[in-house]
Amino acid sequence: MTAEFWSTLLFSVSLVSVSIILILSLFATMREGFQFWPPPERKSWQHRSFLILFRCFVYPLIVLSALEFDIGHSAMRYAAIVIGIVLLFAGFGLAIRITLQMGWRNAFGEKRGLVTDGYFSRSRNPVYVATWLGLIGWSVVANSVLVSILLGFWAALYLFAPLFEEPWLEKMYGDEFREYTLRVRRFL
Incomplete structure (x- = not known):
């Protein structure tokens, strides 16, 4: 099996997985009573x-990045x-630092308290903003069209994530969250 076969397989697995996340999340915004992200509880499907x-x-994205990586031979590269x-x-x-500040379990959909201090006093989604910076760097290092496409999906997932999360946050934290949204921008 060739490197091209493995690249195609890894790309396909990764693309299908992120697409299912996006589809289920979007479906949840249109269907009353169905929630995908944040999950209704930790031990839920x-x-x-x-x-x-x-x-x-x-994981396939990481392997694909290593497989596609070419160090090149120019000073610009x-x-x-x-x-x-x-x-x-x-x-x-x-x-990672911001996620730990917020609390790992809070970051993954458990109600552990609304965090509005530190980085969250300047952006309601500082983890996503910081991750976008990392995704740009990853794309530059990988220098691969396939990797960049997948990283673009990750960036899009984080662009749309507040649309999935904010109704849940409003339901969980009510007026406290609504007041917070008036003070602090969604991204920057």
């Missing part, structure tokens, strides 16, 4: 399905790799 689908999206690595680590490092 929605929580398990999301984790499985997200892993089936990210080396510079791009260095800049990409800085963006990748800065973005994902900051996203």
Whole structure:
């Protein structure tokens, strides 16, 4: 089996997984009584399905990135790799830090309290903003059309995620969340 076969397979698994996440999430916005993300509870099929689908999206994407990576032989490519690595680590490092500030379980749909301080005092979705920075870096380092397409889907998922999450947050936190949305922008 060729590298092209593996690239196609990894791309397909990743694309199908992220597409199912987006479809289920969008369906939940149109169907009263159906909730996918955030999940209704930790031990629900929605929580398990999301984790499985997200892993089936990210793990093949990581392997595909390694498979598609070409270091190149020009000074411009080396510079791009260095800049990409800085963006990748800065973005994902900051996203992890912010997630830990919010609380890991809070980040994955459990009601643990509305966080409005720190990074959340400037953006209602700082994890997504930081992740976008990391995704740009990843795309620059990978330098692959297939990887960039998948990273674009990840960026889109995080662009639409507040539309899935905000009705849940309003339901859980009521006036506190509504007041917060008036003070702090969705992204920046």
